Amino acid sequence: MLKLLIRTIGATFYQQHVGLFLVVFYLLFGMIQGYDLILFHKALLLSICSSPLNLLILFGIWILYAVKSLLFVRQKLSQEDYGFVKELTVVSKKAQIVLWIKVYSFLLIPVLCYATLVLITSVVHQYLVSLFATTGMLGLIMISLAIYTYRFSNFNFNVSKAWLNFPQLKINKPFWSWPIWYLLNEQRIMLLICKIVSFLFFKAILLVFADIPNDIRIYLTALLAVVLSHAVLILNLTKFDAFYNSFAKSLPINAITRLIYWAFVFGLLLIPELILLGASTGITPLQFVNCVLFCLGSMLVLQALVYLLKANTDRYLQYLLFFFFVSMFAIVGGYYLPFSIAMIIFTSVFYLWNYNGLDLKEIA
Secondary structure (H helix, E strand, O other), X not given: OHHHHHHHHHHHHHHHOHHHHHHHHHHHHHOOOOHHHHHHHHHHHHHHHHOHHHHHHHHHXXXXXXXXXXXXXXXXXXXXXXXXXXXXXXXXHHHHHHHHHHHHHHHOHHHHHHHHHHHHHHHHOOOHHHHHHHHHHHHHHHHHHHHHHHHHHHOOOOOOOOOOOOOOOOOXXXXXXXXXXXXXXXXXXXXXXXXXXXXXXXXXXXXXXXXXXXXXHHHHHHHHHHHHHOHHHHHHHHHHHHHHOHHHHHOOOOHHHHHHHHHHHHHHXXXXXXXXXXXXXXXOHHHHHHHHHHHHHHXXXXXXXXXXXXXXXXXXXXXXXXXXXXXXXXXXXXXXXHHHHHHHHHHHHHHHHHOOOXXXXXXX
């Protein structure tokens, strides 16, 4: 059963997130070359082991990754294709928990690999607090994931409660804001995870290049990581719009107005990161305008990809990697402004040209 779960759930998990892993790998190992890369990661490991705050930040990243893995496994177990997992309920509780620990050990290989480096650094430099804290956190994460999955697979007939409960505000919701309310009401955990990952990547890139003052290419690289962190949200928003708002074509709302609505939605999503950009850097107004255009064009391109690929998640994540490399080429080469304008023009023409002909059933 372990081999079957790894070949189905484990392999599918890495296939669907290959774009994200490659982007993270490039950010960690591809942006710094040669011997400086080794020095950078040694310094990073030492700062993590010697600072409780940095260690807590690392634990937070691990927890987010663990929650992402848990949500993925839960989604798969809810599908009919994975009904064979119910056969596990006939074995003992201990056997099931041990099995799920092994499954999550496969899903959390990136975490375990980096945790090994942290443990080695803690032993070599005698950071005992980091050693025991890291060991305890790994054990807590693995056991918690296994127990929760055991309870879900054996007692999924129980009514589950939302992890985050926001007060229900009785206010009028304009049509253009429905995607935002959908995120707040139905995608709270995903929104929270994307925002935390977005902030972490944004700050990490700015810190790595802190010795380069006021370079717009650094700002755009950080914002590219922010946009890619929202890729899953864009996919879910587009599918939600195709399923629930398809009636909008019958309303007196033309394609241009709908495109402006989406620009408002994406702009609202990026307000926290843009505020952080202005507050933590010495960016000029002209540079800020370039950054806004780049973010808007990038998010519209990702939405266009959802339409072009018929919301095929696997192909969508694969094309994210291609988009990342093209965007980095434009940023590093100094072509960011023409690239941003080209993205906005292309997506606008695509949306306006195909607005009435799009088959939303294929996307929903």
